Amino acid sequence: MDQLSSTFAALADPTRRAILARLTEGPATVKELSEPFDISGPAISKHLRVLEKAGLITRGREAQWRPCQLDATPLREVAVWAENYRRFWDASYARLDALLTEMKENEK
Amino acid sequence: MDQLSSTFAALADPTRRAILARLTEGPATVKELSEPFDISGPAISKHLRVLEKAGLITRGREAQWRPCQLDATPLREVAVWAENYRRFWDASYARLDALLTEMKENEK
DNA sequence: AGGTTAGATAACCAAGCGGTTAGGTACGTG
DNA sequence: CACGTACCTAACCGCTTGGTTATCTAACCT
Incomplete structure (x- = not known):
């Protein structure tokens, strides 16, 4: 494991x-x-x-x-792992994501 | 559970x-x-x-x-939980801890 | 209607988990 | 030495888990 x-x-x-x-x-x-x-x-x-x-x-x-x-060393890895998903729960990151997606769309 | x-x-x-x-x-x-x-x-x-x-x-x-x-909502709780242990893995926090302990010792 | 595709459910199996009791080891103290 | 304390290991039990194969439902496509 x-x-x-x-x-x-x-x-x-x-x-x-x-x-x-x-x-x-x-x-x-x-x-x-x-x-x-x-x-x-x-x-x-x-x-x-x-x-x-x-x-x-x-x-x-x-x-x-x-x-x-x-x-607590392994807990740092846990925190790092979870932080990679921040943009999927954080509203401001979600808005940033939406903005970037929109900009990409406009590029086409 | x-x-x-x-x-x-x-x-x-x-x-x-x-x-x-x-x-x-x-x-x-x-x-x-x-x-x-x-x-x-x-x-x-x-x-x-x-x-x-x-x-x-x-x-x-x-x-x-x-x-x-x-x-990812539950992952926010995971991140929050792990963050509570940051001072036990973060070196600067550890030094701060040591400093505070030393100050307490000196009080006695 | 018949056939294919996506997916769930059921029944089963080996392994692991969280708990127990019983018994063993190592240490300090009368 | 004898006893109590702290802790571990071993053996066991019931439940869960991660996997399987076989079977079922539901939707699409000729």
């Missing part, structure tokens, strides 16, 4: 997006990350592995804790 | 992203959309249904054709 696909796949789960949101406040242990959720530890571990494989988090090793840290 | 989740899920497949890319050039029939891919018609139909449910395309009805059209 390519980078963008695995990033999108990782972001498709609300629990994982909530984990990323929590990590914007700083690193956290697995226990801390699991507290807001009503699911088991292993379920959180799986989510973290998905996020790690997508390159969205990095994990350290401190005694019995495995602190997680946000790595 | 919430809007953002189904949008991300729809974008997680390269075939579907390629379909969206094709639709930036204008509306297309199912047949036209399926041509670049080596998969069956029903498979394309399923992809289109996923895109439709995610609100990323709309479909018309012209005789025996069902032209598909891009609707």
